[in-house]
Amino acid sequence: MQVTMMVNDVEVTREIEGRLLLVHFLRDVLSLTGTHWGCDTSNCGTCVVWLDGEPVKSCTVLAAMAGGHEVRTVEGLAKGSELDPIQEGFRQCHGLQCGFCTPGMMMTCRALLDKNPDPTDAEIREAISGQICRCTGYSTIVRSVRWASVHEAAAVNQ
């Protein structure tokens, strides 16, 4: 079957099998390997991308389901060479070690800040409760999101 969707603001059309999962469509068909493929059971959250602006676990969404919709991946976060504040926050506050969970974490946390620009630590932890990080113990991830929140607020005030 043929599927057409917007991925990071670019329209793509491909011939796919109905059973192809969105995560494999992004990685293997479009070569967007920023999205990671982890547990395959919608538990770990490293495969999180946006579908029409909402974070979803792309190992449990069919590529066909995204047809006619907008997908955004971690490759679509930065504006050219300018990192998104959430990416800068992860960099500044050591929000990653091995980096495997990072794309999914950043997509979920960006969506959180879009809805709630000044989340509490508890709200950040709740937002990422469906995602697993085996390196950081989550503290530095929470700190990274706080960094992005504070710096975005400062940028708005300027």
Added chain:
Amino acid sequence: MQVPAPFEYERATSVDQAIGLLERLGSSARLVAGGHSLLPMMKLRLANFDYLIDINPLHAELGYIRLTADDVRIGALTRHRELLESDELAAAFPIFRDAERVIADPVVRNRGTLGGSLCQADPSEDLSAVCTTLDASCVIRGPGGAERVVTMEEFHVGPYETAVGDDEMLTEVRLPLRAGGGSAYEKVERRAGDWAVVSAGAAVWLAADGTIADARVGLAAVGPNTTGIPQISAALRGRAPAEELYEQAGAIAARSCDPATDQRGSADYKRHLADELTRRTLRTAVVRARS
């Protein structure tokens, strides 16, 4: 890599078109909504279908929460996140927000739907217990626009089995509104997003004199079925809310359920939880009914 076995993907354009496809394709086809139960089962070959009919395009038609004078009507494609965020629903039935806070995780809640949860009919699933507690009825639509309305007891035939026929679709859930109501839900889970070790929901309706006009308790993960416990309702009706009464209800809950020992806990521990969570939810439901 886990992927489902090959199938043909069909996209629904309307409820009746989807039912028409089901009518033609029979049991070789299945509707898919959020897909967070069905796709993992298909990856593991626990479920195999020749056709999947994607009903997500019907969200505009079947994703809604409507208050009428007599009931709250929720479209089958309403997503967990929408159920969680609805202030109207939380005001009418706080049990929904209690439950949605502990169903899966926020990202999964962006996809999963009320109808999908009920049709999955997993005995550990929380919304089936919520709907049982609230004495919900389910609207099932079939060929030619024919609709029938069934109770939760009739809807839930057994584990992973519902009253919805091969050529039918669950379209709406109706929750009757009654005066003096309060409700609550509690779940014990091993970690965020896990299935329940045990969950309990309670709803009470207080009469003008403060006694319990009616009460219902629903349990999840304590046996092959998600069913209400009529003996608890019988024990509570006409009585004044009191701690001894909740203890009595908890004891009935522990006695009436049929949990199995598994990696989430022993049968004895689950009976203990059924008892304790029944007491706690009744206590909270009464407080909410009074406020």
